[in-house]
Amino acid sequence: MNLVTNNKWIGQRTIRPDGMDKVTGRAQFAADTTMPGMIWGKVLRSPHPHARIRSIDTSKAEKLPGVKAVVTSKDIVDFPIDKGAVMLGIQDMRWMCRNVMARDKALFPGHPVAAVAATTEAIAAEACKLIEVDYEVLPWSIEIEDAIKPDASVLHEFNKWEGKPSNIAGRLEHKKGDIAEGFKQADVVIERTFTTRPVHQGYIEPHACLISVAPDGKTTIWSSSQGQFMVRAMTSMLTGIPQSDIRAIPAEIGGGFGGKTIVYLEPVATMLAKKSGRPVKMVMTREEVMRATGPTSGSRSTVKIGAKKDGTIVAAHGTFYLQAGAFPGSPIRGAAGCSFTPYDIPNLLSEGFDVCSNRSKVAAYRAPGAPIGAYAVECVMDEVAEALKMDPLDFRLKNAAKEGTKAAHGPTFPRIGYIETVEAAKNSPHYAAPLGKGPAGTLRGRGVASGFWFNAGGESSAQVNITEDGNVVVTTGHPDIGGSRAGIANICAELLGIDYKRVSVIIGDTQTIGFSNLTGGSRVLFASAMVVTQSAEKVIQTLRERAAKIWNIDPEAVKWDQGAAHPVSPNAGQFEPLTLKELAEKAPAMGGPIGAGVQLNTAGADGGFGTHVCDVEIDTDLGIARVIRYTAVQDVGRAIHPGYVEGQLQGGVAQGIGWALNEEYIYNKDGKVDNPGFLDYRMPVCSDLPMIDCIMVEVPNPKHPQGVKGVGEVPLVPVMAAVASAIYNALGIRFYSLPMSPPKISAALDANVKQAAE
Amino acid sequence: MADIRYLAPQSLDEAIGAFAAAGSAARILAGGTDLLVQMRSGVVKPGVIVDIKKIAEMTAIKEGADGSFVIGAAASGMALYEHPRFGKVWPGVLEGINLIGSKQVQGRASPGGNLMNGSPAGDSVPAMIAAGAIVTVQGPNGRRELKVEDVPAGPGRTNLKPGEILVSFKLPSRPSGSSDAYLRMIPRTEMDIAVVGIGVSLTIKDGVCTAARVGLGAVAPTALLVEAAGKALVGSKLDDAALEKAAEACRAACRPIDDKRGTIAYRIKTAGVLLKRTTAIAAKRATGK
Incomplete structure (x- = not known):
């Protein structure tokens, strides 16, 4: 679905530069x-x-x-x-x-x-x-409800809450309008409390x-x-x-995923x-x-949403308590700041509380905090839609944030693509397809959910050098965790008009490339494409100047096209094109090596939105929920390398399905993690997942030379709510805690049977 | 730092001599898929490792003229999978063995190692119990035979005497109309450990179950033979009443714990559900339907 179709390399599924090394075992990891x-x-x-x-x-x-x-x-x-x-x-x-x-x-x-x-x-x-x-x-406490008790053992005595030493290390709020007034206008109000367990990033x-x-x-x-x-x-x-x-x-x-x-x-x-x-x-x-090492927070969230009969949300209140672990700093910003952002809500209060407890210090995990908050908000959205007898996607469309909407966390949105994701989900083959029936003893259900993540810009440096034989080496300062090398090679090949294979992208060390901020916040391709583009443009300018010098014409009379310098028109002179290779050969005599570097603190990273559709099939005797079909729709700005973008969407969904169904830190009575390995910390394996379908909606970021938006984190945000709503749709039972593991689903089904019998 | 001595004897007598001489510091290495993991995690630190894979009897797979099978304790899951006959006669035992670890692990993992590891959740053990397998063990005082269900003594422990090595499994010959099946409950679809595992072996003649054995794993300190479940099936046409009676026998046999892998209530319930499902598969195989 590339909007611009005349690109030769941008939008191509080129071979990943690190692929051969990784499949042959040559790649050097830290322990090598x-x-x-x-x-x-x-x-x-x-x-x-x-x-x-x-x-x-x-x-x-x-x-x-x-x-x-x-x-x-x-x-x-x-x-x-x-x-x-x-x-x-x-x-x-x-x-x-x-x-x-x-x-x-x-x-x-x-x-x-x-x-x-x-x-x-x-x-x-x-x-x-x-x-x-x-x-x-x-004495110690690990769970939030224990850590915030007045008599809890305090980890950091200096930390005061309401004047007394406390494990509550901070509060953050985003506010818009007046929720008390807002809820008065509501015909339907639903308030629920949710808990999630700590989950690890699970890098191999x-x-x-x-x-x-x-x-x-x-x-x-x-x-x-x-x-x-x-x-x-x-x-x-x-x-x-x-x-x-x-x-x-x-x-x-x-693998890192923030960790x-x-x-x-x-x-x-x-x-x-x-x-x-x-x-x-x-x-x-x-x-x-x-x-x-840091798993993300366990959490306890309460979300209240009020809407009018026509489906308009008039007020919402979210309270998100997140475990920080041993030191302050849980991702309350993601939970409180992202969860309501897909919606235009006039009266909103979103509060986050940072809670210390005796477990390892939290580390970032893919859209830190946002999946935790979205799980609670999106589950309540599903309940409100049901109460209003509205299709859950129509309910979201009715309240969707769009250009001009003021988000509670600050910005007034420029052109964003949230509505497009909901519409694409609604029009998807998946949403149109009947659920069908599974084998005897199973029930199927479908759920949807949306999600938002801020995305980041920040500092990046790049150096683009032309080799003596007329090829290109690009150096950036970001570890490649999501395909940035392939994306940068596509962009560079496009700008220089040369074959992708002639561009080699490497990651410099701290003493060979300029300062570049972390690979995180879905920022890398956004930011590095900017500095690489500007560097490549400088190189092209040099190449034009060199050709102009050789031809003895004005540099403005030289254009760069298809990997070679040409006179802009016959009027400029009749010259055979000078290719990159030829100009590289002539470089020593014509002014020296050709290369350019750019360093920027990039700005203009737009947030990203996604909407997911999930089908589950549940073995009702054993309580096992399996995801049998999944479609992730996301506004990806511009898919520079669609294969990698889809990989990001699929990877985020896979992690979310694990979080929803089986992953959890289990602590024993001594406060120790009881499942510190992949046998009993159950991340999904390949056979647990269906092929995850991706719909890439491309609403280009106007503030980026290629229209890039971060894509890596959004796809984890909606997943747990989509799975939870699908399970509800199958069973008629709402779960308010994660993971929705077989013993939990089985016990709820048994309780239902018992209740029905009474 | 103490070094580890690695021995790879060519004969069983040699292995038994070395194993007995080394005493409690020694460990038997078959596929190593449990032992090496335990060594890496520091759970065991053997002084001597006796690798039994070089001994022909330990990896042999033999079908007798009467249709019985003798399989070496260290025969790999993949060797059994590739055997032209074994999986046709004992599809349930084979599926239990083939669930140990992953495909890659199957090249090494063996039913003998799975049994001697002493895990109540070992996948091949309930299927072996259902099959009525007899094991041969040999030690400094010679050979003896045990029923497979008498081998485990508790988590990580067996009833073998010091110096004894598990040599082989003997699976009996069986009349036509017999088959078996193994199912386990895991939260994932693979690469997991059984929350409940169940093996059912049946003989069906003219629509009536004439023989049945049920092995149940991961619900007690050892894998169990549930005789009452087998009895409930024998003489029936595997109708709902008989199946429910057998399921109840399985539930009654459970003595599980609440742990990170499942709750007591969940394990008990699952044992009954899996009895019915496994019996259905075994019956379908036995009758060829």
């Missing part, structure tokens, strides 16, 4: 790097959910043969709590320094308290056992790094992250080594390397990943 003299680091982690650390004695560990260095919080730069926030992006370094190594208190099972580097992993692990930590075990590649600190302090980091500059900055701040001395080299990344936007190992490994004088490698086990 080794160095001569390398030793291994291991982390000693707290067994307690909450404990004061009275003392740490590392002397026995230090004496174990093979041990080369031991690190505790004394080796990590302290950012004192009472001196105020020190922000790096959305992370407060006061929390980061305490998250990578516990200081006065251990705040969750798995919280690092010390680390050892030794000649083998086994010796390092043995040495960890020799470290004696004197803990004063404290565990956190890993190899770090070398030379005697002169020059530090090299090989690690897998969503931002080598974030790794450099955080490591610098937490170790005191200046950024100019740290070269952070991004490895190929085996690799912070560091865990790098500052610790850097200090181990510095103290030992040896390169130090650290690789987390899956269990460490599950216990100590």
Whole structure:
């Protein structure tokens, strides 16, 4: 559905540049790097959910043969709590320094308290056992309702709520109109409370790094992250080594989904390397990943929506409590800010509460907070539509946000594509198709839901160089987690008018390309396409000038077309075109190497909207819900590489189906995660999912040279509500908590049968 | 750091000698699909590993003249899958074995390892119990036979004596009109562990069930033979009343726990549902309908 059809490369499903390496096993992930003299680091982690650390004695560990260095919080730069926030992006370094190594208190099972580097992993692990930590075990709470009780054990005494120490670390609100007045006008008001469990991003590649600190302090980091500059900055701040001395080299990344936007190992490994004088490698086990890296928040949300008989929503109120884990900073902005945004609601109050509790610190997960909020809001939307006897998509169309709508979180929308997504869903073959009947003992249902995510711009740098043989190397500063290299190659090939295969896109390290912000917020292709476009335009300008010089005509009389310089018209002169290859050959004599770089703080990233349709089939004896058909509709701005855009939509849906049906952190009575592995933390496998159909609606972003909008996060936002509504449609039972796992569905069906019998 | 000694004896006597000599520090390695995972996670740290795959008897699959089968304890799931006859005679045992791990794991995973791992949720065990399999074990004091249901002693434990190695499974010959089936409940569609697993083996003559055995997994500390369920089916035409009686026997046999994999109530209910479904599949196979 490309709006512009005369493009040669933009909109093509070109072969992914990293594909061959990945399928042949050549791709270098973080754990694949080794160095001569390398030793291994291991982390000693707290067994307690909450404990004061009275003392740490590392002397026995230090004496174990093979041990080369031991690190505790004394080796990590302290950012004192009472001196105020020190922000790096959305992370407060006061929390980061305490998250990578516990200081006065251990705040969750798995919280690092010390680390050892030794000649083998086994010796390092043995040495960890020799470290004696004197803990004063404290009462703890993990669930929101426990953490906000007045008598709950408080994680951070300095944190006050209503004048008293509390685990409520913050509140955010978006407000529009007057909800009390609004609800008075409503004919139908529905209010429901929902809970969701913490879920992990589930990247296949565990956190890993190899770090070398030379005697002169020059530090090299090989690690897998969503931002080598974030790794450099955080490591610098937490170790005191200046950024100019740290070269952070991004490895190929085996999944991140937001979870690799912070560091865990790098500052610790850097200090181990510095103290030992040896390169130090650290690789987390899956269990460490599950216990100590950020799942997203568990939540408790209450949503109330009031509408008139004609379907007009007059008021809405949402209250979203999100678990932050050990330190403040849950994604309440996504929950409170995104959930009502698809709708034009005159009276709205959307509140988010940030709640600390004794589990690992939350990390970003694909549209952080937005899926949690949308789950609650979209489920209530479905109930209101039902109460009004309206088709749920018509109800959404009736209230849809459009150009000129003022969103509660601030902006007045420019031209947006939300309505187009609802209309496309309504007109889809899927929505028109009858549900059909499954085998005996099954029931089918269909549900729909919408979702919104902000999308981000921010800092990006690019360098476009013409090689001596007339090909192109593009360097950007963003780890590629969603196909940005292929997208950039398409754009560059288009602009330069050359074959896609002649463009090589690489990701630079921190000392070879200019600052580029994280891969996150669905920002990478939006932002890097801008800097790459401007760089390519500069290169084209140079090429025109070179041709003009050779032809001895004015540069304005030269045009760039189909990979070659041509005179703009016969009047300009009669010259054979000069190709990129020819101009590259002549470059040394004509002014030197050809290349250009651009660095920008990009703006103009429009938010993204999606609308999903989901069919489920439920085995009513066993309570197993299977998604049998799924269509994701999204306003994608402009699909530079449609295959990758569809991949993003399908990947988001797959994660949402897991969140809806089976994924959850299960804690045991000691406050420890009871399912820290992929056997019992049940992400969907391939056979659990149908082929996920995608409808890409293209409403180009007018503020972007190619019309790009971020696409990576929106597709997770609507999923859980779409699945929940489909299950309701099948069974006539509404579920107000996730996951909708077989025992839960089965118990609800049994309760229904029992109720009917009584 | 203690090293691990790896031994790959060519004969059973050699293996038994080495295994008995090493005492409790030794572990038997068949496919390793449980052992290596446990070693990596630090659950076990064996001093000696005795790899039994090089011993011919341990991987052999033999069909006797009477139609019985003897399969080596370390025969892989894939070798059984590719055997021209085994899956035709024991489709339920084969489907239980083939559910261990993933396709890739099947090249290594074995029914012997699955049994000796001692998990109440092992997929091949209920099917083997239903089949009436007899195992041969050999130790320093010679060979002996046990019913397969008598092997597990509890989670992670078996009734084998110190130094004894599981050698083979013998599946009996059976009259025409016999077949079996295995079903398990998992929240996903694959790559998962049974919340409940059930094997049913039947003989049907002239529409009447003349023999039936039911094995039930993941609902008690060990996989169980549910004799009452089999009895409820024998003599019936597998009508609803008989099926419900057998399902009730399965539910009554359950002694499950509430855990991350399922609730007590859910497991009990599921045992009954799966009894009916598995019996239907086995009956269809037995009658060729």
